Amino acid sequence: xxxxxxxxxxxxxxxxxxxxxxxxxxxxxxxxxxxxxxxxxxxxxxxxxxxxxxxxxxxxxxxxxxxxxxxxxxxxxxxxxxxxxxxxxxxxxxxxxxxxxxxxxxxxxxxxxxxxxxxxxxxxxxxxxxxxxxxxxxxxxxxxxxxxxxxxxxxxxxxxxxxxxxxxxxxxxxxxxxxxxxxxxxxxxxxxxxxxxxxxxxxxxxxxxxxxxxxxxxxxxxxxxxxxxxxxxxxxxxxxxxxxxxxxxxxxxxxxxxxxxxxxxxxxxxxxxxxxxxxxxxxxxxxxxxxxxxxxxxxxxxxxxxxxxxxxxxxxxxxxxxxxxxxxxxxxxxxxxxxxxxxxxxxxxxxxxxxxxxxxxxxxxxxxxxxxxxxxxxxxxxxxxxxxxxxxxxxxxxxxxxxxxxxxxxx
Ligand SMILES: *[C@@H]1O[C@H](CO)[C@@H](O)[C@H](O)[C@H]1NC(C)=O
Ligand SMILES: *[C@@H]1O[C@H](CO)[C@@H](O)[C@H](O)[C@H]1NC(C)=O
Ligand SMILES: *[C@@H]1O[C@H](CO)[C@@H](O)[C@H](O)[C@H]1NC(C)=O
Ligand SMILES: *[C@@H]1O[C@H](CO)[C@@H](O)[C@H](O)[C@H]1NC(C)=O
Numbered sequence: 001x002x003x004x005x006x007x008x009x010x011x012x013x014x015x016x017x018x019x020x021x022x023x024x025x026x027x028x029x030x031x032x033x034x035x036x037x038x039x040x041x042x043x044x045x046x047x048x049x050x051x052x053x054x055x056x057x058x059x060x061x062x063x064x065x066x067x068x069x070x071x072x073x074x075x076x077x078x079x080x081x082x083x084x085x086x087x088x089x090x091x092x093x094x095x096x097x098x099x100x101x102x103x104x105x106x107x108x109x110x111x112x113x114x115x116x117x118x119x120x121x122x123x124x125x126x127x128x129x130x131x132x133x134x135x136x137x138x139x140x141x142x143x144x145x146x147x148x149x150x151x152x153x154x155x156x157x158x159x160x161x162x163x164x165x166x167x168x169x170x171x172x173x174x175x176x177x178x179x180x181x182x183x184x185x186x187x188x189x190x191x192x193x194x195x196x197x198x199x200x201x202x203x204x205x206x207x208x209x210x211x212x213x214x215x216x217x218x219x220x221x222x223x224x225x226x227x228x229x230x231x232x233x234x235x236x237x238x239x240x241x242x243x244x245x246x247x248x249x250x251x252x253x254x255x256x257x258x259x260x261x262x263x264x265x266x267x268x269x270x271x272x273x274x275x276x277x278x279x280x281x282x283x284x285x286x287x288x289x290x291x292x293x294x295x296x297x298x299x300x301x302x303x304x305x306x307x308x309x310x311x312x313x314x315x316x317x318x319x320x321x322x323x324x325x326x327x328x329x330x331x332x333x334x335x336x337x338x339x340x341x342x343x344x345x346x347x348x349x350x351x352x353x354x355x356x357x358x359x360x361x362x363x364x365x366x367x368x369x370x371x372x373x374x375x376x377x378x379x380x381x382x383x384x385x386x387x388x389x390x391x392x393x394x395x396x397x398x399x400x401x402x403x404x405x406x407x408x409x410x411x
Pocket of ligand 1: 005301303306307
């Protein structure tokens with residue numbers, strides 16, 4: 001029952017005129033017109049990691065540790081699948097902004113908070129309603145503008161604890177790159193190595209998100225393996241982050257690859273001097289006989305292209321059901337006036353509200369500086385991640401007791 005308006009056309013805006021002065025700068029310091037946004041805060045974007053929570057429940061239900069690791073690896077890949085074709089920029093969260101998501105149907109609840117403004121850090125904490133898992137992290141999206149593309153490095157560790165198995169897994173998400181921000185067609189690539197470590201033993205799963213390469217052969221491909229404590233490869237994992245992931249026995253995989261190479265042919269793509277076009281190679285994943293399906297992406301709603309390419313999960317994130325307003329923390333993204341105006345299709349109002357909110361934030365910061373006052377976070381505190389030993393923002397609890405009287409006034 002979402003009442004939202006279709007997205008606005010960006011055709012009349014020249015990004016280049018805004019960006020040409022900014023090559024190499026950190027993008028968080030550049031103000032972009034709201035027309036390049038999508039009506040979600042980065043806090044809501046993070047909550048999309050939870051879209052395939054059933055994979056965490058599946059991991060919890062496995063008796064074998066290698067089976068658990070496979071489900072966790074599938075979850076880690078599925079968590080970034082919603083990035084596909086999402087070139088809209090999420091709103092930068094205001095300091096103190098929060099977002100909650102209670103999904104009884106999927107058996108979890110999540111709370112997140114913007115805990116730092118410079119650098120922008122978003123902390124989140126999700127837990128299984130059956131007390132079966134905890135999933136948390138703090139993300140500092142470092143954006144860099146490279147002339148033709150914008151690259152986002154999601155600094156920060158993600159931790160998944162399977163409570164009944166007394167296991168903890170940690171990893172860092174791959175880099176995300178938006179190509180052709182100036183000319184050509186926008187497209188998204190994710191690349192980098194994601195290492196999922198089982199902290200009970202130090203065993204790990206290594207996933208390689210491949211850059212698409214000259215001929216596009218590797219477009220969206222993810223390949224990796226799980227090794228046990230003796231460094232023995234136990235299974236190979238392969239697929240595409242936009243589509244599906246499979247698991248197969250390492251020996252079967254190797255012999256299949258040898259045969260495959262003999263018949264391999266290179267596909268050429270048209271070169272374009274002005275834009276880094278997305279290669280046209282769109283073949284789906286070739287399944288090796290004997291593989292097990294770990295995950296398959298859910299199809300997007302039919303009018304997704306008019307809705308910022310949202311998934312079904314993303315479409316529900318701004319929903320404000322009757323009665324919710326009095327229950328939510330007053331800092332919740334759903335109550336943020338600029339996002340709400342954009343959701344309703346009123347771009348002028350959204351733009352005006354965004355400016356007002358940013359000005360209010362600046363004024364509050366000045367006021368604190370004058371009084372030598374430190375900002376205090378509400379639901380998270382800086383601590384040490386017990387599994388990695390590094391600094392992390394940890395949930396202090398109590399959000400769902402719903403006592404919000406001392407919430408900051410940020411809207
Ligand atoms: C998209 O589809 C949904 C459900 O089919 C509908 O409720 C919504 O109004 C549609 N949105 C647009 C912008 O067409
Ligand atoms: C672009 O600008 C022109 C002239 O101002 C206007 O007629 C047109 O409707 C605009 N197009 C869009 C997609 O906003
Ligand atoms: C949505 O996906 C289409 C098809 O790939 C793409 O052309 C368009 O730019 C995307 N829109 C957004 C807002 O990312
Ligand atoms: C993770 O650690 C646990 C506890 O030591 C161990 O039983 C299990 O085999 C490990 N899992 C994997 C996939 O290596």
